[in-house]
Amino acid sequence: MFHDHPGTADRKPPSGGDRIFLFVFCLIVFGLFAAEILRDITPGRMATLFFFGFYGLLTVIHEAGHAVVARLVGWRVERVQLGFGPTVGRPTIGGVPVELRAFPIVGLVEVVPDRIDGARWKNALIYAAGPGVELLLAAAVALAIGWDTLLASSDDWGVVVAQSFCLAAALGAGFNLLPFSPRPGQVTDGLGILRSPFVPRVVFEAMMIGPEVQAALARIEDDPPGALAALEALHRRFPDVMLLHAGIARALDALGRREEALLRLRRFVDETDPDDRPQAEAILDAFRAGRPTAS
């Protein structure tokens, strides 16, 4: 769901000469690849072109799978990015801004939870939806043409097209389901699914109302009553969010009401579900130690 390759991003914009060099380089490499494929027009060789075409199409379907399931479980889809490289379009689909890039082989979906309850399993389901929809489509094609036909060598163009589709889907989904972190801060769908049951509650909270809490916290120095009012308003909308308790305690502290802040945090710890209590206690401890927990 959240896969992209920002680490491969070029460090600075290429100059005019760099662009010419890059164009010639790509012309040589991809021209030779194309010449190799086209030097003999057979269904097997053409499978390469079908494969790459389907891989791009399946990237779109994969990301759509994440986005649709996110909507189905009630989460908000903030943004979808399809591909990498230069942006070629910015349509809005179903109210979601979609960024179309030149090379659709990777994608990114940004989602925001609606509430904390069930956030972990919903997160796992959203992660699973991308590779899941690819595997479902491959299975549907396999059932339509028969497993024996799918796995047999064939010169029939229709069969080769179907085989190419299934190969692209299986490779795309299979790679995404491998549980590893390609780069720091990124996880594959497989690792995302496995990690979901253990994601700390505050992570979902930060996804949910992080920007609004940050905006309120930014006012604490200059306008503590305003910050407290904003945080209390958020607290009424999201009574279970731990980050808000930490933020309200900081605002109360800034207003010279530290005793009240500690009492509220103590009550909040006592009322928190036993599974989440260690995180609540950590917030209380951090407040006592003077560490800014809500930022």
Place this chain on the structure above:
Amino acid sequence: MSYAAFQDRAAAHASANERAEFIRLTYGHLGGAILACAGLCYVLVQTVGESMMRFAYGSPLNWLLMLGAFMAVGWIAEKWAASGGSQGKQYLGLGLYVVAEALLLTPMLYVAAYFIDPNVIPTAGVLTLIVFGGLTASVFLTKKDFSFMGRALMLGGFAAMGLIVVSLIFGFTLGSLFSAAMVALAAGYILYYTSNVLHHYPVGAHVAASLALFSAVALLFWYVLRLVIAFRE
């Protein structure tokens, strides 16, 4: 050390002495990796070369398995080498990559040595060193930053992997045009990594830098050897 602090000491921002030492260490390690790989290949070809060749070329699935295992091991090795953690882990990464590369090269070296002509291997080796030397010299002399090639190389690598997998699954042979494309791609990687050594790798990351260069040199050698074999045939 935080990443930001690490990055601040990038080769280009370090003192002239630090930078010279970093480059010397990087190319020293690269030389060591190449020699170790060559020695290991020699031993493997002499001992288990035939059985490895039979396994690798026995069926497309076996070769796919070997490529998949190599990619997985290579990824782990690169992570260890670039971890910035203990030196032992970094060297373990480089060593693991050298062993994996030697295992991957052995079947083709066996075929080249016993079925084609043993001379094709030194010919390919010398040609690889000439191309590598030329590209390295061009980067060092011009001081050009080739980091803008990152995305093009990633796309080229993706296309190459796709072509290899499809050719194995659909049963067609990739010929000299593909090998030539891969030589060009490997040359691109050498330019990219060499300029990264000059401008971007942090001082102290000589193990990771040498592993990156080694992977590009090995890729270049592989396809130069394929071209030499094709011309000899």
